[in-house]
Structure formats: structure tokens, C-alpha cells
Amino acid sequence: MELPHLKQVAAVAFLAFVVFRILHKWWFRIKYDWHLIPGPQGYPLIGNLPQLVGWEKPQMHLAVTRLAKEYGKIFKAELPGIGRNLWVTDPEYLQNHITGHGNHGLPKAPLYKALRKLFTPTDNDGIFSTQEMNVRWKVVRKGVSKAFSVEALRAVFPHVLKKADELSDIIKATPVKEPIDVQPLLSRLALDIVGLAGFRIDFKALQDKDCRLFEALMFCSTDMFISTANPFRGMVKWLFPTGKLAQDCKKMYSQLHSEYEWILGELRGRGEPSADDLSLWACLMRLKDPESGAPLDDEAIRPEVATFVTGATDTTAHQIMWVLFIIAALQEVQQKIEAEMKDSGLFQRLRDGSVNRVTYADIAGLNYLLMVVKEGMRMFPVVPLGSVRMTTKDGERVYGYRVPKGTLVNAAFHPLYNAPWLWEEPERFIPERWSNQAPMEASDVEARPEKKSASRRFWAFSDGPRDCVGQRLALMELYTVLAVLLAKFEIRLADRMCGWEGVASRQYNAMALSIDGGMWLNFQPRIDNA
């Protein structure tokens, strides 16, 4: 029998492919409204990668904000390896249908699962990576929430103050004229604070330059973020298992997991926590398996411990860094905070290092500082790409459009904070825009860091039942560290940062919004007796 000519076979296959593509497109158009959703034109194979991911440094949040301004409250984009994405910049819709309460919200996207490797060598989920709000997640969330109650946080405040003082001492020991890169320093501080406040363990990352937990955490978080955004990194590791990248990763992940194992051993070694202990470690140790009623075993607790250490470190550190940058760059803002602290008598007490004489209620009573922090978090949210959820039903409607199952729906905070339909002059730093929302009573900020309302505007900690469970601790750190530093130093942006514009142009996406080349500040110790 004569074999058909190769060219004929190729032509038929090509024709079949073209017909299949046309039929598929036609079927897709009938079944879904994808073609009706506004968004930039994609390219074959690479989708919308060029419009969303910069070539020099990843500034995807800025690109998403630009596109939201161009296309409005919903737009679509496709990313290779990640899939179909929608970005919605309508807070009320997001609250009611995407991140929302009760049964209105959507589950987290599968990309959260990738983070598990940061927490544990096994495939066990922790509170952050669990996609669905299952029974286990509910038990953990309810159990640990007690560790962030007003009462529990009062007990951890002295630890936060102590570490802020330790940071001041390190800064004081640096020659005055030398600028300091606060980016790594604040990460060390935040790691120490979660260690002491959450687990009563001093990791000593501020003092010990060779802190193994810090080293491994920084390496692995960076690797994890790049690997999630860039599938080629994983391929390189897989193809060249003896190469430097694969070997470094192997070493650092195992170092990280062994550090978590050590922490768990320390916690277990303490035996049963007392009934009135509200610290995070005590709350974790008390958790029970919802099915058996037995205490959670090591496999289940390890990712939870690791999640809190990871989740509390770079986020809080970088948020302090961005607000500190603003305060250093805008001297009039710094002077106003100083005046507010002098009026309240806090200025002098914080400078004395008189830990016992300052309460969190005193610091939380600094209304102007609170507004500066909120406005700083609006302009530089450290999780600028926000929360990513996923549709679970085929043909589910998002913002009125029918979309395929598995479509990712992004509640990105940077566009929410810069949408012209939500803010007047969003590009300007105006702390007073929060004056209506800023709580007036110190007890109020302690109890409710943010008042919730239907048109809630503060998105830095996300929204709904999966919002940040540690937000009260994070705010306590922000207010306290800033107040202590401002009481002790006059802070200026180092010349090498090239002003506000220079800094803004060097922001980039990492686990938390970072700055390329470091954040260099000058600290001048205050010597007056104000």
C-alpha cells in the first residue's frame, strides 16, 4: 500500500487544527461572555505577559492599576501557566461576591498551594494555603483569633516595645553620617517580634547576623515568589538538579524546615499551656482535630507555626519601611507627628526607654500617626496584588459576565487604592482623607483596627473571613516602631535615594512590596530635651 505524501498529512492535520480552533472559539463565545469583557489584546502563546510583567523589574501592580484606569471596574487578561484572570476594582462587588462574608466568597486560587513548600516538607496545608474554608480551617482560625484579641495584645506590647528599643540601639551604634539600609534591618526586627510576641522565643535576628532562620526564610521566600511568577525557574531546577540553583534551594529549604522543627520541639517541650495563656503558641497547642477531638499532631501544627512566622515577617517589615520612607521624605509630616507626641507627653517617655510607663493605648491615641500609617498603606500596600480567588462553577457570573470554571478573580489592592472613581487625587499623600474613618478613642483602635462598613475603603489586610488574622499585631508593630524611632531620631531620606520619584520608580513585587537597591535613610539622634 502506498503511504500518503507527508505534505498531505501535514496539510490535513493543520486544517483539522484550524477547524477545531474555529469551532472551539465559536462554542466558547456562545457558552461564555469572555469576549465581552474589556481588556488588552493578548498575543499567541504569551497572552498578556508583555502588558503585565515588566522586563526590568516586576512592577505588575503598577501595570494592573494602569489597565484598571484604562478599562474600568473589570478587565481581563491571560497569563501563560496561570490562566484566565479578571481584575475587579469595585469594593462593594468584591465584598459581596468575591472576598465576602458567609457563603458569598469564592475559594482561594490554587497558586496559594504552592506556598506550602515554605511551611513544611509535606503537603499539609496551613491556615493561609487552605483553598476552601473547610472545617479544619475554621477550627484553626477561631482558635488563633484569641491570640490577637485586645487582651492578648496588651500582653505582647512590652515585647514589641523592647524590640523597637533594641532596633534604636543598633541604629544609634551606627556613625551618624552613614545612611542605613532599613529594608533587611526591619525584616530582622519583625521576625524577632513574631518570635517573642507569638512564641515567647527570641530568635535574636537583630543581634545575630548569622541567624539561620532569617537567612533561610529570606532565601526561600524570594525563591518561592520568583518560582510562582516564573515557571522556567522550576524547570531549570528540575533539568539541572546538581546545578547551583537547585543545590542552594535544596540546602536552604531543608535549613528552613529544620528551624521550624526546632521551634516546634521548643513549644512541645513546654508541656500544656496554662488555661489563661492567650499567646499564639498556647492557642495553637490547644487546637483539636475536628474529627477525632484529639490535639493536633506535629504534621498539622508545623505548617501553622511556619505560616505565622512567614506571614508576620516580610509583610510587617516592608510596611513599616514604606511608611518610614514617607515620613523621612516629607519633613512636615514628621514634624506634625513629633508635635502630636510632644502634646501627649509620649515623646519624652519613649525617649527615656521607660517601657513600663508607656501603654499601647497611649500610642494608639496618636490620631495623626494613625492616619499617616493608613495613608502610607494606601500608597504603598505591601501586598499590592491582593487576594486571588477562583470561580468553581462553569458559566458562573462575575460582574454580570459568564466565565469558565477556574477563572481567577483578583481583588488587587493597588488599583483599588488608585482608582479615580474611588479616590480624589489618589497620587497625592493626604493623611487627612482618613480623618472620618480614623477611630478617635484609643480603645477603639485596639478593639477594631478598622471600622467595617458596606463601602469599606481600607483593603491592606484584605476583606471577609479570609482577611489577615494578624492585622492587629501588625498595626501595633507599625505604630509602636514608628513612634519609638521618631521619638529618638530625626529621619531623612539619604541622598542616594533620589527623592520620592527615585524611590517610587524602584519599587518591585516580591513576597512583600520591596525596593531595588535598599531603602537608605539617615538617622540623626535627637539631643534636645524637648
Ligand code: HEM
Ligand atoms: C502589615 C502587615 C501585614 C499585611 C499587609 C498583611 C496582609 C494580609 C493579607 C492581604 C492577607 C489575605 C491574603 C489573601 O487573601 O491572599 C493576609 C492573610 C493572613 N495573614 Fe497577614 N498581613 C500582615 C501581617 C500579618 C501578621 C503580623 C500575621 C501573624 C502574626 C499575619 C498572618 C496572616 C495569616 C495567618 C493569614 C491567613 C488568614 C486566613 O486565610 O484565614 N499577617 N495578610
